[in-house]
Amino acid sequence: MTATATRVLVLNSGSSSVKYQLLDMRDGARLAVGLVERIGEGSSRLAHTPLATGGEQRETEGAMADHEAALKAVAAELAADGLGLDSPELAAIGHRVVHGGLKFTEPTVIDDAVLAEIERLVPLAPLHNPANITGIRTARALRPDLPQVAVFDTAFHTTMPEYAARYALDVETADRHRIRRYGFHGTSHAYVSRTTAALLGKDPSEVNVIVLHLGNGASASAVAGGRCVDTSMGLTPLEGLVMGTRSGDIDPAVTFHLKRVAGMSEDEVDELLNKQSGLVGLCGDNDMREIRRRIDAGGEDGARARLAFDIYIHRLKKYLGAYSAVLGRVDAVAFTAGVGENAAPVREAAIAGLEEMGMAVDADLNARRSGEPRLISPEYARVAVAVVPTDEELEIAQQTYALVSA
CATH class of the missing domain: 3.30.420.40 (ATPase, nucleotide binding domain)
Structure with a gap:
C-alpha cells in the first residue's frame, strides 16, 4: 500500500442490491455514497452522490443482470468523479459480511481459504452470506491486486462468555450443528459503545x-x-x-x-x-x-x-x-x-x-x-x-x- 493510499470503499451487498460508500481515512470524510437496487430484475436503479465535489445525486436506470454489472456501473460513476477503482489512492475494499461464526473474531483479509470458510457458514445465514459472497467475488475480479477485507456483524459478540453464548441444549447436538448465540449488528454495537464512552470523556x-x-x-x-x-x-x-x-x-x-x-x-x-x-x-x-x-x-x-x-x-x-x-x-x-x-x-x-x-x-x-x-x-x-x-x-x-x- 502506498503512502497516498488513504481511501476505503465499503460494500454492503444484498441479494438484489449493493450499498456503497467511499471514505478518506485521513479524516473519515465521505467522498461518494450510493445504492444499486433491483439487480437482476427488469429495470435496475443506481443512485450515486459525489460528496467530494458537492455534486447532486445522479440516478440511472437500466437492466443490470448481476452484481458484476452493478459494480461495474458503480466503478463508472466513481471514475466520472475522478474517484475510480483504479486510483492509487484506494487502499482497500471493505465488505460487510453478516456471519463469521466462531472462526472470524476480527476483520480479515480475504483470500480463497477465507472465502471458502465464509461459504461454509452459509447455513447459519442463508439470506445474507450468499449475497455478501457474491459482492466479494465480483470486487475481487474487478481489483484482484487490491486488499479486500471482510468485517463481520458477529465478530464484536465473540467476546461473550460461554455461559452467555450457549443455549441449554444437549451439548453434542448443539456443537454438531453450531447452535449458539452469535448476535448481529456487531459493527453498530462496537461503534456506538465506543462513541458513548468518548461522549462521557x-x-x-x-x-x-x-x-x-x-x-x-x-x-x-x-x-x-x-x-x-x-x-x-x-x-x-x-x-x-x-x-x-x-x-x-x-x-x-x-x-x-x-x-x-x-x-x-x-x-x-x-x-x-x-x-x-x-x-x-x-x-x-x-x-x-x-x-x-x-x-x-x-x-x-x-x-x-x-x-x-x-x-x-x-x-x-x-x-x-x-x-x-x-x-x-x-x-x-x-x-x-x-x-x-x-x-x-x-x-x-x-x-x-x-x-x-x-x-x-x-x-x-x-x-x-x-x-x-x-x-x-x-x-x-x-x-x-x-x-x-x-x-x-x-x-x-x-x-x-x-x-x-x-
Whole structure:
C-alpha cells in the first residue's frame, strides 16, 4: 500500500442490491455514497452522490443482470468523479459480511481459504452470506491486486462468555450443528459503545454500556469495558426485542403448535415469525412514526397501535433490567439506529419508571433533534442516557484501513 493510499470503499451487498460508500481515512470524510437496487430484475436503479465535489445525486436506470454489472456501473460513476477503482489512492475494499461464526473474531483479509470458510457458514445465514459472497467475488475480479477485507456483524459478540453464548441444549447436538448465540449488528454495537464512552470523556475500557440498536431489525447488547458480554439476537436475527416484522423472543413450542394445530409448514412458520410478526403483525405497521400518529388519533385503530407500542416498550424494559443485572454497574444507555435516533417517545417510554435504577430522561433534551451524539439525561441521573447516531460504514472502513495499513 502506498503512502497516498488513504481511501476505503465499503460494500454492503444484498441479494438484489449493493450499498456503497467511499471514505478518506485521513479524516473519515465521505467522498461518494450510493445504492444499486433491483439487480437482476427488469429495470435496475443506481443512485450515486459525489460528496467530494458537492455534486447532486445522479440516478440511472437500466437492466443490470448481476452484481458484476452493478459494480461495474458503480466503478463508472466513481471514475466520472475522478474517484475510480483504479486510483492509487484506494487502499482497500471493505465488505460487510453478516456471519463469521466462531472462526472470524476480527476483520480479515480475504483470500480463497477465507472465502471458502465464509461459504461454509452459509447455513447459519442463508439470506445474507450468499449475497455478501457474491459482492466479494465480483470486487475481487474487478481489483484482484487490491486488499479486500471482510468485517463481520458477529465478530464484536465473540467476546461473550460461554455461559452467555450457549443455549441449554444437549451439548453434542448443539456443537454438531453450531447452535449458539452469535448476535448481529456487531459493527453498530462496537461503534456506538465506543462513541458513548468518548461522549462521557472516558476510555471504552472504563465504561459499561447498554446499547439499544432500534431499527426495523432491533438488538440490545451489554458491553463491559469495551467487550460485549451479552446480546439479544442469537443463532439468527430473530431472537430478542420486538422488531418491525420479527417476533423477537417467543416460546419455541409455538412453532410446534402452529405445525400441529394450524398445519403450517416450516417455511410458513419461518415466514410468519420473520416477516409477518413484530409491530406489523400486532398492528399492521412497522413504521414507528405511523404507529405514533395512529395512537394520537385515538379510536379503535389507535388502541391497536397503542398495544403494539406498549408490547415493544415492555420488551425493551425487560432487556434494560436484565442487562443492568448482567453488568452490575451501568454507566450509560445508548439509543441508536432509525427508531433509537429519531423516536423521542420510544426513548421516553423505555426509560420511564427506571429512576430507582439511576435512569432518567430530560424531556427538553430528548425532544431536540440532532445528528450528533448527545446526552438526553438530566445532570442528576446516575446513568447517562445518550442518543448516538450509528455509522456502520465508518466502522467497517476504520477496521479495514487499520488492518491493511498495519
